[in-house]
Amino acid sequence: MMDVVIYHNPECGTSRNTLAQILNAGVEPHVIEYLKCPPSRVMLRQLVDRAGMTVRALLREKGTPFAALGLANPALTDDDLLDAMMAHPILINRPLVVSPKGVRLCRPSEEVLDLLPPQRGAFTKEDGERVVDDAGNRVTNS
Secondary structure (H helix, E strand, O other), X not given: OOOOEEEEOOOOHHHHHHHHHHHHOOOOOEEEEOOOOXXXXXXXXXXXHHHOOOOHHHEOOOOOOOOOOOOOOOOOOHHHHHXXXXXXXXXXXXXXXXXXXXXXXXXXXXXXXXXXXXXXXXXXXXXXXXXXXXXXXXXXXX
């Protein structure tokens, strides 16, 4: 069985779709509701590094105090941005997924498919977009 962790917000449709795709692959993930139990600063830095992204790329703007805190300022350092995320976990974009195949910010949710074993059947997102066909193959929506 594959060990998968999802940093999840159940209020977020993308996060719910990502979790559902993990389950559709037959994986029972460790679900961390990061607003209730945020990752430590060290863990967050490790996740960013393992995902091959920047700290700034992990910042969520929509529905957060991003603008009020002046976080668009390019002079802010990674430490400044991490401080803001530690003080306001809602600033951490989601869902972050960790698997033996890597770490990824799964936006859009089907990004998670690259981190999982094959899907066990069809999958359709909450908005009706078909992502996986009946045979468990990824659907390319053009």
